[in-house]
Amino acid sequence: MTALKNDTFLRALAREPVEYTPVWMMRQAGRYLPEYRATRSQAGDFLSLCKNTELACEVTLQPLRRYALDAAILFSDILTIPDAMGLGLYFSEGEGPKFHKPITTEQDIEQLQVIETTRDLPYVLDAVRAIRRELNNTVPLIGFSGSPWTLATYMIEGGSTREFLKSKLWLYNKPELLHQLLEKLAHSVTDYLNSQIAAGAQVVQIFDTWGGVLSDSAYRDFSLHYMTKIISGLTREADGRRVPVILFTKGGGQWLESIAASGCDAAGLDWTTSIGNARARVGSHIALQGNMDPALLRASPARIEQEVAAILEDFGPGEGHVFNLGHGITPDIDPEHVKVFIDSVHKLSVRHHQRG
Amino acid sequence: MTALKNDTFLRALAREPVEYTPVWMMRQAGRYLPEYRATRSQAGDFLSLCKNTELACEVTLQPLRRYALDAAILFSDILTIPDAMGLGLYFSEGEGPKFHKPITTEQDIEQLQVIETTRDLPYVLDAVRAIRRELNNTVPLIGFSGSPWTLATYMIEGGSTREFLKSKLWLYNKPELLHQLLEKLAHSVTDYLNSQIAAGAQVVQIFDTWGGVLSDSAYRDFSLHYMTKIISGLTREADGRRVPVILFTKGGGQWLESIAASGCDAAGLDWTTSIGNARARVGSHIALQGNMDPALLRASPARIEQEVAAILEDFGPGEGHVFNLGHGITPDIDPEHVKVFIDSVHKLSVRHHQRG
Numbered sequence: 001m002t003a004l005k006n007d008t009f010l011r012a013l014a015r016e017p018v019e020y021t022p023v024w025m026m027r028q029a030g031r032y033l034p035e036y037r038a039t040r041s042q043a044g045d046f047l048s049l050c051k052n053t054e055l056a057c058e059v060t061l062q063p064l065r066r067y068a069l070d071a072a073i074l075f076s077d078i079l080t081i082p083d084a085m086g087l088g089l090y091f092s093e094g095e096g097p098k099f100h101k102p103i104t105t106e107q108d109i110e111q112l113q114v115i116e117t118t119r120d121l122p123y124v125l126d127a128v129r130a131i132r133r134e135l136n137n138t139v140p141l142i143g144f145s146g147s148p149w150t151l152a153t154y155m156i157e158g159g160s161t162r163e164f165l166k167s168k169l170w171l172y173n174k175p176e177l178l179h180q181l182l183e184k185l186a187h188s189v190t191d192y193l194n195s196q197i198a199a200g201a202q203v204v205q206i207f208d209t210w211g212g213v214l215s216d217s218a219y220r221d222f223s224l225h226y227m228t229k230i231i232s233g234l235t236r237e238a239d240g241r242r243v244p245v246i247l248f249t250k251g252g253g254q255w256l257e258s259i260a261a262s263g264c265d266a267a268g269l270d271w272t273t274s275i276g277n278a279r280a281r282v283g284s285h286i287a288l289q290g291n292m293d294p295a296l297l298r299a300s301p302a303r304i305e306q307e308v309a310a311i312l313e314d315f316g317p318g319e320g321h322v323f324n325l326g327h328g329i330t331p332d333i334d335p336e337h338v339k340v341f342i343d344s345v346h347k348l349s350v351r352h353h354q355r356g
Numbered sequence: 357m358t359a360l361k362n363d364t365f366l367r368a369l370a371r372e373p374v375e376y377t378p379v380w381m382m383r384q385a386g387r388y389l390p391e392y393r394a395t396r397s398q399a400g401d402f403l404s405l406c407k408n409t410e411l412a413c414e415v416t417l418q419p420l421r422r423y424a425l426d427a428a429i430l431f432s433d434i435l436t437i438p439d440a441m442g443l444g445l446y447f448s449e450g451e452g453p454k455f456h457k458p459i460t461t462e463q464d465i466e467q468l469q470v471i472e473t474t475r476d477l478p479y480v481l482d483a484v485r486a487i488r489r490e491l492n493n494t495v496p497l498i499g500f501s502g503s504p505w506t507l508a509t510y511m512i513e514g515g516s517t518r519e520f521l522k523s524k525l526w527l528y529n530k531p532e533l534l535h536q537l538l539e540k541l542a543h544s545v546t547d548y549l550n551s552q553i554a555a556g557a558q559v560v561q562i563f564d565t566w567g568g569v570l571s572d573s574a575y576r577d578f579s580l581h582y583m584t585k586i587i588s589g590l591t592r593e594a595d596g597r598r599v600p601v602i603l604f605t606k607g608g609g610q611w612l613e614s615i616a617a618s619g620c621d622a623a624g625l626d627w628t629t630s631i632g633n634a635r636a637r638v639g640s641h642i643a644l645q646g647n648m649d650p651a652l653l654r655a656s657p658a659r660i661e662q663e664v665a666a667i668l669e670d671f672g673p674g675e676g677h678v679f680n681l682g683h684g685i686t687p688d689i690d691p692e693h694v695k696v697f698i699d700s701v702h703k704l705s706v707r708h709h710q711r712g
Binding site: 217 | 519520529569570571574575607628633652654655656659682
């Protein structure tokens with residue numbers, strides 16, 4: 001077991017005592033940073049940046065040079081798996097991710113091959129190894145994947161959507177076909193995350209960005225079921241240490257009890273859920289990660305600090321809290337405001353962890 | 357007190373015994389109906405249709421001629437109040453509602469006048485009276501308004517938005533200004549709904565379409581607070597009968613206990629909430645309205661019937677359920693599927709109301 005200089009994040013995920021509440025941000029390596037924009041323009045497009053080991057490693061580390069973050073997260077995209085399956089991922093300016101060959105027929109699904117990460121996505125594993133080397137055991141590295149349901153929506157819709165009409169038509173009219181697709185994705189995600197762990201990821205997070213658009217029962221059957229299956233297939237120890245799994249369903253606040261029963265170590269919360277209420281419901285089983293509204297980073301430094309204090313107060317004294325935003329940071333944010341956010345979490349949380 | 361031929365909807369809202377579960381649909385007078393599209397093209401644009409008493413009455417009644425609906429809802433727009441305040445509402449093709457003069461400064465808010473419905477929005481009251489006359493006491497008529505927070509987002513953003521960045525910047529950085537705006541809107545909505553009740557509306561619903569994008573505490577302070585205030589100012593009896601209030605916060609499933617404490621008679625649920633779970637939490641205080649995913653109307657008739665059965669089963673036997681969709685019906689729906697939906701609710705719910 002390699003000693004980490006800062007293992008606060010891992011201890012918080014294990015609900016063990018920490019000196020302060022650790023913090024990282026979803027999309028922390030992102031467009032709000034001028035150095036990120038510079039590296040990205042050097043790489044060309046977004047996907048080329050993901051596939052360039054050296055530059056992907058560079059942008060992963062950029063926010064850690066500016067801020068006292070307690071974790072790094074692999075720089076990659078959630079749609080690498082469908083891309084490796086042959087759907088042809090591309091990014092059109094201002095419209096987000098798209099696929100050249102979306103899934104439209106039963107045959108399309110039958111022909112899809114479960115991915116084998118070492119063969120199909122070596123660039124992701126190269127990035128994990130390079131980042132671990134560069135991090136040099138300062139803070140833990142988070143690997144990640146999209147959830148099967150979230151990946152399926154992009155594969156069926158061909159890109160982003162607001163209404164999920166095609167995916168839902170499959171869900172309601174051809175559930176057995178959608179299950180076939182989700183099954184293949186679940187096997188692929190399991191292999192993908194296990195390969196990231198083997199390459200050096202010390203924590204993994206499953207991003208279920210679109211689970212929250214489902215009905216209660218559809219969420220259980222078409223999203224949570226497959227994430228539970230993935231979790232049961234993951235390597236949970238590496239280098240003599242537990243590898244914690246964080247499950248983040250955006251809009252999943254109503255389903256926390258079910259999420260807590262999935263086998264995950266922590267649940268990510270968006271900002272609509274009271275973290276104090278969430279702790280009362282599931283805090284004796286899992287850790288909680290979140291949950292400041294990312295829009296707050298546009299407010300004044302004093303207001304940001306006030307909100308950090310309110311969320312810490314809502315969680316209350318004791319262990320099991322990883323601070324984060326309730327969703328990814330947006331490109332319009334002033335990097336100075338991020339510094340206020342990170343530093344406030346550290347400064348204001350100390351008293352919540354003092355023992356009597 | 358005028359006798360209603362069908363008061364099932366009112367009895368369900370009062371959690372009194374009914375013979376079957378009553379049903380209506382949000383946006384039931386809408387583009388999925390060919391006769392609606394014909395009347396609308398006769399009127400010109402959407403706003404002209406709202407302002408034409410005869411045609412607004414006509415489209416309100418159209419779905420009731422096709423389906424055994426248990427309620428009619430006034431045909432109007434949620435943005436009539438800001439329009440009457442002088443913001444200049446218009447509809448641009450494919451982009452939804454917009455304002456010529458959105459709110460951008462403190463002065464804009466100071467200059468806003470609380471509306472006086474009889475003076476500023478007589479066309480809405482004319483429509484209510486005309487519809488009541490035409491309905492001839494067959495089923496109750498629902499009046500409605502947008503919530504102050506929902507109206508404020510459109511007024512500040514100037515139209516629809518996905519991120520609510522401007523509204524949230526006010527909320528977090530200039531809360532006192534936003535409160536000023538919400539206060540004026542709350543007074544206006546109270547007058548607007550009371551005028552609708554005086555003109556003949558027998559039930560009112562507050563549409564808090566965008567409450568669900570707020571954090572837990574912001575929801576309480578900036579949305580629910582004003583809806584509670586409105587409800588306390590409403591006429592609750594007319595024509596010898598209680599006038600029930602339905603509060604619908606889309607995405608509000610986590611906050612049902614607080615919603616139930618607002619003074620409303622019923623809460624509208626979107627499809628992400630289990631209605632059985634909601635009933636266990638608040639069903640002894642209020643009635644529940646909802647909550648089939650509108651995307652299900654695109655599925656097969658057999659699948660629609662199956663989902664109706666599942667929701668009825670989830671609610672369970674007993675009183676206090678008004679069936680509805682979890683959000684408005686979309687323009688792409690086959691009117692025959694709507695018939696299957698409405699008839700299934702009636703047919704399948706009978707056994708849930710039989711007494712031993």
